[in-house]
Amino acid sequence: MIDFSLIIGGEAGFGIMTTGAVFSKICSRMGYSLFDYVEYPSLIRGGHNAYKVHVGDTEVHDEKATVDFLVCLNEDTFTKHKSKLSPESVIVFDANEFSIEESYEKVSVPFKQILSESKGQTVMKNTIALGAILATLGTDLVLLNKMIEEQFAKKGGEIIEFNKRFAELGFNHVVQNHSDKIKKILKPLSTETTLVISGNEAFSLGAVIADCRVYVAYPMTPSSTVLTTLAAWQEKNGMIVRHAEDEISVINTAIGSSFAGVRSAVGTSGGGFALMAESVSFAGVTETPMVIFIAQRPGPATGMPTWTEQGDLLFSVHSGHGEFPKIVMAAGDIEEMITLTTEAFDLADIYQLPVIMLSDMLLSESHKTITKKFIDDHILKYRVDRGKIVNRPSEQPYLRYRLTADGISEKLTPGLKGFFYQANSYEHSENGHTIEDAQSRIEQVEKRDRKLKKYLSTNFQSPKIYGNLETAKVVLVSWGTNKGCILHAQKKLQEKNIDTAYMHFTHLYPLSEERIRPLFLQNKRYVLVENNFTAQFGKLLRQETGVDIKEKILRFDGRPITAEEIVKKI
């Protein structure tokens, strides 16, 4: 079984992330499953960056607790990650820059010397390191060379050869001087096409598949790469991507475009979403479809911008003043991010309300392998469902907020001759005009609420169960990205003969009491796992269903929960 972890670390601003991405793609092209995670401070130069990857020949979902290969582009990398090393760990470093006393499998590569002899720029240290690590892993340079050719295709043969040379120098140095340290573990596996994709890229892809035509955002870590990914694609796929002046403008631009008839989405993190809150309520009362993507990071206020947390669940659920329906969902991994995103756009249209898609830094910025077949199959299966959004009303007079049994009224796309209506932020009558009379108010409040009742009976999904709920002694309950470490923990617990089940919630709000309560009736140990301090989903579950989970595993230091800590606490 192949299962190893590797860290490449160095000073921020010197291409660590790019180097990591290249390594991930090489493993993916060879047929391995991987999960990578980046640690970086909220600055551009001077801090420490680390790219961490977990590679396996069976599916991997999260970070590995120990480090098998450590590539040090500076001394900091060694000191920061030392605690996770074992005597068998392989360290790639430059003995001319710093020395290592302890006993490890040391592979010294003279980065500086190679750079100065061959007149390379500082960033090419990464290329040397990549060559060296590929040699250490017992593979060749074929894929790396191919990626260098792709990356520098526009710059011409000379640049390509120059870069290839540094990879080769690193590679050859290991082969010639450290042949005893070479582990023959990275050999090609399947030929199935796989992609290496981050959560934000998965959301972007989901939005395109769902035929989203307007995306508006203001940059905010860790959501910004949705904006940059979609902006880079817009001339290919025809979407309009607007980087507006602030988050209030962001959501109101999308309300305008959604009113005018096209699928529209916005993306931000907690702070930006706080600015949008009034307009979430506006989308609610005007019954304007809207997908709101939130990549959570630790707050409050500016918090820890480049770290991870699930601290905005209850804020999302309760966002916006007044009482109006909304739907909140969260993906647990890349695959779910694609399928749930396409579903979110349908739900927003069908129920004509804001749908919030929660992610977090861990999911948004980590990469994982996904088979192309999974994406292709989903594209084939997916049908855009716009519900009662119409180009011609079925009844006359046309009433935008007509009282219906399921609470959903036809939303006419503006432009049809002979018709007009208003989307009104004031409470309104069926025809959209402002009202203040008690009867119309009651009718409209109840009408909007009926949409959620319909949702609960039609589109709400109960949690996915991993393991056997009947035989399990321990039932882990969680949502979002914790899925990765929990699935990993379940494997480890199984090895210790502890039978567990995992209840993974994706449809977080509203919750169906009638479908959730029966899942918690057995006399078992239920353990809530959340990446926040106040057990927000636990509170929500109690509020919506009366289920109260007493035992909790919570982490709120900005780092993801690990399989090891779950195993330890179970």
Next chain:
Amino acid sequence: MSQIKDFSGYAPTWCPGCGDHGIGIAIKSAFVQLGFEPSDVAVVFGIGCSGNMNDVLNAYSIHSLHGRSIPNAIGIKLANHNIPVVVIAGDGDCFGEGGNHFLHACRGNHDITVIVHDNGVYGLTTGQGAPTAQKGYKSKSAPGGTLDLPLNPLTLAISGGATFVAQSFAGDVNHMINMIELAVQHKGFSLVNIMQPCVTFNKINTYQYYLKHVYKLDKEYRCDEIGPAMQKALEMNFEKFPLGIIYKTERASYTDQLPQIKEKTLTNKDRFTDYDILLKDFI
């Protein structure tokens, strides 16, 4: 050919003598003269007495949040750039709560027309001073008189990049009709700032006051040069209110610069399905 009554919804709730009555008539008349039917135009109303035109004026419309009508209008234009989009807002709405949006809409030269009811007060909340109130203006929120200088909508728009900046007066319906028509026809961001008395709460800036302080630009005034236009707009700081087109220039509008919608509006485009050209970056 439409008539004014086609655009008329419910009876207005404005105070007798309010400038909004005249502005409402002027907007409808301009739409009729432009040959619009109610279904041909999108209107976004702000919140305030001006925004309460929502039930009075028939169109495909949004009655927005306070301050947010401009981004709503930009969104409509992105989705369907063939439909004329008009914003109807007050001075507090547009220059106070929504000031940031106003600035950036000018920069982007978004092809929308913003009609501001500039009466110096927040009428709907019983008369607190608005950003355009003169320094020293006494109101319930500043009983000793406001300490801030009045905001100058015209210099703000011109320096911000607006390509059509006009001013009119609620007491001159024909002038308003003319300005609104030209503004809606203009390709790019257009502002029509309308000086307007609030007969109930503003006892200083009355019809008589405005009649004394407004004047029409003479025929020789050239509105196509930014320097003289700024000079002219600066007269506002000395309570001299020029009426007419203060500044007009040509610059590609935001939607004109989007290759995505060169052929068809976003609402009418076919769905994109060539996913493989996006996926190849991830392999």
